[in-house]
Amino acid sequence: MYVTRKKPVLMGVLALALAAPALAHADAAKDLQVAARALTFLENGPTGKATLGVVFDPSKPASVAEKNAVMAALGAGLSAGGLTLVGKPVEAGAVSGASGVQALFVTRGVNYAAVGGAAKGKKLVTISSDPACAQSGACVMSVATEPKVDITVNRAAAAAVGVAFKAAFRMMIKEI
Amino acid sequence: MKKQNLFAGAAAVLAIAAAAPASAQSIDYGSLETLFGEPVTTSATGSPQRSTEVPVDMTIISAADIKRSGAFDLPTIISRVAGVDILNFAAGQSDIGVRGYNQARSPRLLVLINGRQVYLDHFGYTDWAALPIQLSEIRQIEVVRGPNSAIFGFNAVSGVVNIITYNPKFDKTNNLELRAGTNGATGVSLVSTFDLGERLSVRVSAGNEHENEWKNTTTAVTRAMVHNPSTARANIDAVATLSPKAQLRVEGSWSNGASTQVISTFAYAAHRVKTDSAKATLSVDSTYGLIQAQVYKNNLDALTPGRRYLNEITVASVEDLFKIGSDHTVRVGLEYRDNQLDTASYVGGAVSYTVLAPSVMWNWVASDKLSLTAAARLDKLSLERTGTFPAGSPAQSNAAWDRDISEVSVNLGAVYKLTPQDTLRATYARGVQAPTLLELGGLLIPPATAAPTGALITGNPNLDPAVVSNYQLAYDRDLPALKAKASAKIFFQKTEAVKGQFSTAQADVPATATTWTTYYYRNVSDSEMKGAELSASGKIDGGFHWSADVTYTDVNDKPFTNDATLILRKVAFEQTSPKYRGNVAAGWSNNAWSVDGFVRYVDDFASYNGNVLEPVDAYATVAGRVAYRMENGLEFALSGQNLLDDGQAQAKSTSGLLAERRMMFSINKAW
Numbered sequence: 001m002y003v004t005r006k007k008p009v010l011m012g013v014l015a016l017a018l019a020a021p022a023l024a025h026a027d028a029a030k031d032l033q034v035a036a037r038a039l040t041f042l043e044n045g046p047t048g049k050a051t052l053g054v055v056f057d058p059s060k061p062a063s064v065a066e067k068n069a070v071m072a073a074l075g076a077g078l079s080a081g082g083l084t085l086v087g088k089p090v091e092a093g094a095v096s097g098a099s100g101v102q103a104l105f106v107t108r109g110v111n112y113a114a115v116g117g118a119a120k121g122k123k124l125v126t127i128s129s130d131p132a133c134a135q136s137g138a139c140v141m142s143v144a145t146e147p148k149v150d151i152t153v154n155r156a157a158a159a160a161v162g163v164a165f166k167a168a169f170r171m172m173i174k175e176i
Numbered sequence: 177m178k179k180q181n182l183f184a185g186a187a188a189v190l191a192i193a194a195a196a197p198a199s200a201q202s203i204d205y206g207s208l209e210t211l212f213g214e215p216v217t218t219s220a221t222g223s224p225q226r227s228t229e230v231p232v233d234m235t236i237i238s239a240a241d242i243k244r245s246g247a248f249d250l251p252t253i254i255s256r257v258a259g260v261d262i263l264n265f266a267a268g269q270s271d272i273g274v275r276g277y278n279q280a281r282s283p284r285l286l287v288l289i290n291g292r293q294v295y296l297d298h299f300g301y302t303d304w305a306a307l308p309i310q311l312s313e314i315r316q317i318e319v320v321r322g323p324n325s326a327i328f329g330f331n332a333v334s335g336v337v338n339i340i341t342y343n344p345k346f347d348k349t350n351n352l353e354l355r356a357g358t359n360g361a362t363g364v365s366l367v368s369t370f371d372l373g374e375r376l377s378v379r380v381s382a383g384n385e386h387e388n389e390w391k392n393t394t395t396a397v398t399r400a401m402v403h404n405p406s407t408a409r410a411n412i413d414a415v416a417t418l419s420p421k422a423q424l425r426v427e428g429s430w431s432n433g434a435s436t437q438v439i440s441t442f443a444y445a446a447h448r449v450k451t452d453s454a455k456a457t458l459s460v461d462s463t464y465g466l467i468q469a470q471v472y473k474n475n476l477d478a479l480t481p482g483r484r485y486l487n488e489i490t491v492a493s494v495e496d497l498f499k500i501g502s503d504h505t506v507r508v509g510l511e512y513r514d515n516q517l518d519t520a521s522y523v524g525g526a527v528s529y530t531v532l533a534p535s536v537m538w539n540w541v542a543s544d545k546l547s548l549t550a551a552a553r554l555d556k557l558s559l560e561r562t563g564t565f566p567a568g569s570p571a572q573s574n575a576a577w578d579r580d581i582s583e584v585s586v587n588l589g590a591v592y593k594l595t596p597q598d599t600l601r602a603t604y605a606r607g608v609q610a611p612t613l614l615e616l617g618g619l620l621i622p623p624a625t626a627a628p629t630g631a632l633i634t635g636n637p638n639l640d641p642a643v644v645s646n647y648q649l650a651y652d653r654d655l656p657a658l659k660a661k662a663s664a665k666i667f668f669q670k671t672e673a674v675k676g677q678f679s680t681a682q683a684d685v686p687a688t689a690t691t692w693t694t695y696y697y698r699n700v701s702d703s704e705m706k707g708a709e710l711s712a713s714g715k716i717d718g719g720f721h722w723s724a725d726v727t728y729t730d731v732n733d734k735p736f737t738n739d740a741t742l743i744l745r746k747v748a749f750e751q752t753s754p755k756y757r758g759n760v761a762a763g764w765s766n767n768a769w770s771v772d773g774f775v776r777y778v779d780d781f782a783s784y785n786g787n788v789l790e791p792v793d794a795y796a797t798v799a800g801r802v803a804y805r806m807e808n809g810l811e812f813a814l815s816g817q818n819l820l821d822d823g824q825a826q827a828k829s830t831s832g833l834l835a836e837r838r839m840m841f842s843i844n845k846a847w
Contacts, residue, residue: 034211037207037210037211038211040207041207041211044420081207145213147596147597147654147656148212148213148214148228148596149211149212149213155502166461167461167465167466167497167498167499168203168204168208168224168466169208170499171223171224171225171497171499171505172208172212172216172224172225172226174502174541174544175499175502175503176502
C-alpha cells in the first residue's frame with residue numbers, strides 16, 4: 001500500500017524532470033521579452049542594438065540549460081520597443097573581464113553574490129529569472145511571467161550600478 | 177480673448193520645443209500594457225496601475241473592443257459594460273447611468289477625455305454625440321463603477337468614464353473610415369498622426385456623421401421637437417518634448433451638432449450644441465516625483481428652443497506623484513476651477529462659482545498580498561451671482577448667492593490576493609454631487625405676464641449637494657485552465673439629499689402681490705440601493721472569445737415628504753431603475769475575418785410622461801458585426817444594431833420615440 005502510493009509521486013517527479021528543459025525554454029522566451037522591455041524603462045538606458053551577456057556556470061546543468069534557452073530566445077536579435085538585444089554567453093567566473101555587454105542575464109544556479117559583485121564593479125545591470133537573485137541584492141532586477149508578469153527591482157543594487165528606472169515604471173513594480 | 181492667449185502660448189512653447197531632440201518621460205500606455213500583458217490605467221488613484229490591481233471596480237474597453245463592437249456611438253459601446261444602464265431616447269441621444277439612477281440628462285456620471293471633463297457643466301450631463309473624438313483615436317475607455325470623486329471631483333458619484341486617446345508621441349495612429357447605412361446614415365472619420373521634427377508629435381482628427389431620426393409614432397412628440405442628428409467634430413493633440421524629463425501636451429477640440437433630445441423634464445426638444453476646448457499639460461519627471469501642471473478651458477454654446485446656454489469653465493491643477501521608499505506611493509494635488517453660466521432664458525444675470533480643491537492619495541503595498549489605498553479631496557465651492565433679475569422674481573438681490581459649499585470626498589480600497597488566482601477587493605467611497613449652475617439659478621424662465629400672473633421657473637441657490645456613499649466587496653477568480661476569469665460583487669449605496677427638479681405642480685414660493693409663483697429645484701429625498709453583480713469572460717482556442725454578466729439592483733427611495741413628490745420632480749428612482757440588466761457577447765476571428773454578436777437584456781422599468789409614470793417593458797436587443805480585413809489594412813464591415821425589433825421602447829414608451837433597427841456598412845483603412 002505504502003509502495004503503491006509512492007509510485008505516482010516518483011513518476012510525477014520523473015515527468016517534471018523530463019519536461020523541465022522544454023518548460024525552461026518556453027519560460028526563457030517570455031522572461032527575455034519582459035526583461036528586454038523592462039530595460040527600455042531605464043533612465044538613459046540602452047537603445048538600438050545592445051548585447052546581453054548571459055552568465056552561466058558550466059558545471060551546473062540547470063544553468064547551462066537556461067543559458068541555452070536564453071540564447072535560443074535571443075536568436076539573431078530580440079526587439080522590444082527601440083531596443084534590440086543580442087546574446088553573448090559569459091562564464092560566471094569571467095564576468096569581471098567581460099567586455100562589449102550592456103547588461104547581464106544571470107542564469108539560475110550560478111553564484112549570485114560573486115556575479116553580482118563583479119557586475120557592480122563593471123556598473124552592469126543584472127537580471128535574473130530567479131527572485132532570490134534580486135532579493136539577495138546580487139541582481140538589480142528579477143522577472144517572472146507565470147502566472148502573471150512580476151518584476152522586482154532591488155533599489156540598493158540599482159544604486160550600486162548607478163541606474164534608475166522611470167517613475168511610472170517604478171510605481172507598477174515591486175521594489176525592495 | 178483668453179482662449180486666444182492660451183492657444184498662442186501653447187503654440188509658442190510647441191515651436192520652441194520643436195528645435196532639439198530628446199526622449200520624453202511620460203506614461204506610455206502601450207509599452208506598459210505590452211510589458212505587463214494587461215491594460216494600464218491611472219483612473220483609479222491617479223497613479224499608473226495594472227488593471228487587475230486597482231482598488232476600484234473598473235472595466236477597461238480596449239481599442240479592439242471598440243472596433244469589434246460594430247457600434248459607432250460611445251453610449252452603445254459603454255452600455256455593454258456590466259452594470260451600466262442606458263436610456264436611448266432618440267437616434268442621437270442616449271443617457272448613461274451606472275447601477276440605476278439613470279435619468280434624462282443624467283448628472284451623476286463624470287466623463288473625461290484624457291482627464292479633461294467633457295460633461296456639460298450647466299446641466300452636469302454628457303452630450304455623447306458632442307464629444308470631440310473619433311472612435312479610432314481611442315486607446316481605451318476606462319469605466320469606474322461607484323463614486324471616485326476623491327480623485328476626480330464633482331459628478332463622479334455613480335461612476336467615471338475616462339476616455340484615453342492614443343498619445344501621438346508613442347502611437348502613430350492613422351485611420352480613414354467611410355460608412356453608410358439604413359435610414360440615411362452616413363459618416364466619415366479621419367485620424368492622422370505625424371512628427372514635426374524630432375521633438376514634436378501631432379495627431380489630428382475630424383469627422384462628420386448624419387442620420388435620420390427614428391420614426392415618430394406618438395403625438396406626444398411634435399414635429400418641432402424632432403431634428404435629424406448630425407454632428408461634426410475635430411481635435412488636435414500635440415506632444416512636445418521639452419527636455420529628456422519634461423513634455424508638454426496641448427490639445428484642442430471643437431464640435432457642432434444638432435439632434436432630438438430629451439431634456440431633464442423628460443420632454444423632447446430639438447437641440448443644438450457647440451463646444452470647443454483648449455488644454456495644456458506640462459509633465460516633468462523630477463527628483464520630487466512626477467509633477468504635472470494642467471490648465472484647460474471648455475466653452476459651451478447650447479440652444480434649446482427659447483433658451484441659450486453659454487457656459488465657460490476654466491480648470492487649473494497641479495499634482496505631484498511620488499514614491500516614498502519601496503512600498504508607498506503618494507499623490508498630492510490642488511485644483512482650481514472657475515465655472516460660469518449666463519442665465520437663460522432671462523438675459524441679464526450670470527451665476528458662477530469657483531472651486532478650490534486640495535487632494536491627497538496614498539497607496540501602501542503592505543505585503544505581497546495586501547495593498548491599501550486611501551484618497552481624500554476637499555472641494556470648497558464659492559458661489560456668486562451678478563447681474564439683474566426680472567421684475568416679479570421673489571429674489572432681487574445677488575447676495576442670496578454669496579454662499580460656500582465645502583464637502584470632502586473619500587475613497588478607501590483594499591486589494592487582497594488570496595492566491596495568485598484569487599483576489600478580494602473591498603472599497604468604500606464617499607462622492608459629492610454638487611448642484612449644477614443651472615440648478616443654482618442659471619435657469620431663469622420668467623413668464624410673459626406681469627406678477628402675480630404667471631409663474632417663474634428658476635434655480636435655487638440654497639440647494640445642497642447630494643452625497644453618495646458606496647460600499648462594495650468583490651471577488652475575482654482567474655481560471656487559467658479555462659482561459660477565463662470570473663467575478664462576483666455585492667454592493668450597497670446610499671444617496672443623501674437627492675436633488676429634485678422643479679415641478680409646475682408644486683409651488684416652491686407662493687405668489688405675492690408683486691412676485692410670481694415660483695418653481696425651483698430642491699433636495700427631496702434620500703435613496704438606498706443594494707445589489708449584486710456576476711460576470712465572466714474567456715477565450716477558447718481557435719480565435720473565440722466570450723463574456724457574460726448580470727447586475728441586480730434594488731433601489732429604495734426615502735422621500736422627505738411623499739412618493740408623489742419624487743414622481744413630479746423626476747427622481748422616483750425606485751420605479752425608474754430596472755432591477756436586472758445583463759449582457760452576453762461572443763466572437764471569433766482569424767487573420768482576415770472577425771464575427772461578433774451581442775445580446776443585451778434590460779428588465780422593465782418606468783419612465784415619465786409629463787407628471788405621471790409610464791411603464792417600459794423589459795426588452796432584449798441583438799447586435800452584430802462581420803468584418804473582413806485585407807493584408808493591406810483595408811477592412812470591410814457590416815454591422816447592425818437592434819436587430820430583433822424595428823420599433824422598440826428603450827427609454828420611454830407611449831410618449832417616446834422607438835429605437836429602430838440599423839444596419840451600417842463601413843470601409844476602414846488603417847496605416
